[in-house]
Amino acid sequence: MPASTLSIVNPATGSVILRVAADGPREVAQRYAAARAAQPRWAATPIRKRIATIERFREQVVARAETLAHTLTQEVGKPIRQSRNELKGLTARLDFFIAESARALREQKVFADASQGIDERITHEPLGVVANISAWNYPYFVGSNVFVPALVAGNAVLYKPSEFATLTGRHIADLLHAAGVPEDVFSPILGGGPTGAALLRQPVDGVFFTGSYATGAKIAASAGKRMIKVQLELGGKDPVYVCDDVDAKVAAASIADGAFYNTGQSCCSVERIYVHESIHDAFVEAFVAEVKRFRIGDPMDESTYIGPITRRPQLDVLRRQVADARRKGASVLLGGSAIKGKGNWFAPTVLAEVDHSMLVMREESFGPIIGIQAVADDAAAVDLMNDTEYGLTAGVYTRDAARARRMLSCVNAGSVYWNCCDRVSPRLPWSGVKHSGIGLTLSAMGIQTFTRPKAWHLRSARSEGAG
Numbered sequence: 088m089p090a091s092t093l094s095i096v097n098p099a100t101g102s103v104i105l106r107v108a109a110d111g112p113r114e115v116a117q118r119y120a121a122a123r124a125a126q127p128r129w130a131a132t133p134i135r136k137r138i139a140t141i142e143r144f145r146e147q148v149v150a151r152a153e154t155l156a157h158t159l160t161q162e163v164g165k166p167i168r169q170s171r172n173e174l175k176g177l178t179a180r181l182d183f184f185i186a187e188s189a190r191a192l193r194e195q196k197v198f199a200d201a202s203q204g205i206d207e208r209i210t211h212e213p214l215g216v217v218a219n220i221s222a223w224n225y226p227y228f229v230g231s232n233v234f235v236p237a238l239v240a241g242n243a244v245l246y247k248p249s250e251f252a253t254l255t256g257r258h259i260a261d262l263l264h265a266a267g268v269p270e271d272v273f274s275p276i277l278g279g280g281p282t283g284a285a286l287l288r289q290p291v292d293g294v295f296f297t298g299s300y301a302t303g304a305k306i307a308a309s310a311g312k313r314m315i316k317v318q319l320e321l322g323g324k325d326p327v328y329v330c331d332d333v334d335a336k337v338a339a340a341s342i343a344d345g346a347f348y349n350t351g352q353s354c355c356s357v358e359r360i361y362v363h364e365s366i367h368d369a370f371v372e373a374f375v376a377e378v379k380r381f382r383i384g385d386p387m388d389e390s391t392y393i394g395p396i397t398r399r400p401q402l403d404v405l406r407r408q409v410a411d412a413r414r415k416g417a418s419v420l421l422g423g424s425a426i427k428g429k430g431n432w433f434a435p436t437v438l439a440e441v442d443h444s445m446l447v448m449r450e451e452s453f454g455p456i457i458g459i460q461a462v463a464d465d466a467a468a469v470d471l472m473n474d475t476e477y478g479l480t481a482g483v484y485t486r487d488a489a490r491a492r493r494m495l496s497c498v499n500a501g502s503v504y505w506n507c508c509d510r511v512s513p514r515l516p517w518s519g520v521k522h523s524g525i526g527l528t529l530s531a532m533g534i535q536t537f538t539r540p541k542a543w544h545l546r547s548a549r550s551e552g553a554g
Contacts, residue, residue: 093278095253098164098395099386099430107253109278112285115245118274119289122216122243125271130213130241134189137239143266145181148174151262155227157387158254163223164395164431166386169349177227181235183513184534188239191534204547211538213241214316215292220283221256222297222320223249223397224352229320230259232517232528233295233537238268240537242293247276247286251397291315293537297354300476300522307525318526318536321519322451323479324358327508328468328494329370330485331363338484339373345482345508347381347435350394351455355480355502355509358452360459361468367461371439374459375420378435383426396431396454405433405454408447412458417441422455443474451477465490469497478520482508501527 093109096102110118129137148155156170165173191211198207217237221230226248234244248256260275276286287294287309293316296306303319310317327345329338346357362370386394396402402425409423422436433454441448441458448458462468472481482504483491495503501518504510511517511529518527527533 091278091281093250093253095162097161097430098397098399101429101431104161105254107277109250110276110282110285111278112288115276115282115285115289118245118271118276119216119286119291121271122245122274125269126213126216126241126243129238129243129269129272132241134192134239134241137241138185138188140263140267141181141185141235141239144263144268145178145185147262147265148177148181151258155255155258158258159226159252160386160394162254163226163252163397164386165349166388166391166394168389168391169394173225173227177231180228180231180513184231184235184239187531188236188534191531192240192538204549206543206545206547208543208545210541210543211240211535212541213538216243216245216289217293217295217316217537218286218289218291219244219246220286220294220296220298221246221248221252222354223251224349224354226252226255227259228511229297229354230256232533233318234259234263234273236528236534237295237537238263238273240534242537243272243274245274245276245286245289245291247278247283250277250279250282253277293317295526295528296320303524316526316536318528319524320354320517320528321522321524322453322477323354323356323519323523324449324451324475324477325355325480325482325500325508326359326361326472326475327357327482327484327504328462328465328472329360329362329366330465330483330487330490331365332486333366333484335366335369336373339370340377341506342484342508343374343377343381346457347378347393347455348509350396351457352397352453353509355511356453357457357482357508359448359472360457361462361471362459363468364461364463367459371420371437371459375437378421378437381435383432383435393435393455396433399431401454402431402433404450405436405452405456408445408450408452408456409436409438411446412438412441415442415445417445417447417458443471449475465494469494472498476522479523480504480508482506 159170297320381392383393422434426432436456481500491505516530
């Protein structure tokens with residue numbers, strides 16, 4: 088059966104950039120078999136040599152950064168300066184993995200008793216062959232969180248980039264192969280949903296997925312029956328609370344960037360804002376003024392801040408949220424509709440007088456839209472921040488560190504922020520609670536997550552008859 092064709096569409100213009108063959112079940116099964124055969128030799132390669140391939144990969148990324156940024160902008164619509172920022176951030180993330188992987192994966196001696204001749208150790212064994220089903224919004228960040236530590240730990244990786252970032256996925260594969268990672272050890276799987284389903288039918292040893300809660304729940308149900316490791320980075324409805332002791336203009340500038348960077352298409356974009364009622368009006372005025380300064384336009388233009396929506400169906404989600412909020416009494420202070428013309432464009436939208444009966448405050452938006460709600464006090468803010476099915480990130484803006492810590496300790500989220508937002512660090516674990524997912528990436532723990540701990544109980548021969 089001939090492979091199906093995947094059309095790569097520029098979301099800014101609606102035009103087809105390229106058509107590529109999608110991998111069908113036969114190709115996916117062949118790639119799995121090849122990865123399974125290649126993995127033991129890769130795992131037997133000394134870790135310093137595996138890390139050296141990542142060092143060379145980093146060099147390739149730096150050398151080709153401008154080409155990679157242009158491809159990313161063309162296929163996902165990310166403004167070109169933000170594409171460059173992602174690649175700059177990637178090199179810093181790679182530096183972390185290069186510096187920390189050997190330490191995180193080294194054998195640990197945890198106990199010794201010379202009188203009994205007992206030695207207890209822990210080693211970190213690779214899982215084997217893992218499926219990495221990645222995302223389009225930050226393909227370098229989201230992908231490298233998985234495939235880099237997975238490879239360094241000795242795994243083979245079947246890497247399925249999002250169909251909306253196919254060309255970037257091919258670039259990643261080409262650069263890794265050029266850096267010395269064997270082709271069967273890192274194998275790109277290209278295609279949409281049917282291709283992903285074919286990949287998940289393979290007897291892999293782990294599944295690492297970034298995407299929607301609905302798809303993640305299906306993956307978890309399937310993988311649970313097979314008793315394999317699963318890590319799911321799913322949706323978010325990330326809140327921020329602005330206390331009454333802050334400079335409204337300074338907070339508004341920071342949070343507006345956190346809400347609208349990458350056209351609001353970030354896993355940890357600010358999606359709900361709560362403001363102490365005493366500074367609500369001043370904050371809203373400053374916030375709207377800040378958003379009005381964001382330039383909408385051609386994502387290849389250096390001055391563009393707001394680009395198109397990558398996935399066209401998301402426009403209907405945004406329209407539905409605005410219509411629902413209007414019907415229930417919200418005020419549209421800015422935007423509120425799609426922008427006519429070619430491509431997938433939605434005007435930056437700010438809604439006030441919102442509440443939790445509205446979809447915009449409950450369902451993931453993943454676009455340039457935000458609701459701002461006044462609250463009476465800190466306790467009310469914390470209650471509203473926790474009133475969600477999600478739990479990825481949450482932030483508090485205040486001058487008082489103790490006040491922030493009290494509130495953030497009560498918020499159910501994997502990452503919490505004081506006076507910042509929309510931030511990820513390779514040194515800290517990236518995880519969510521509730522519908523935002525299970526497992527983690529990043530940090531030393533995120534390196535070890537691609538391994539199985541093996542417990543070693545060692546007794547010297549001279550004491551083997553004891554006990």
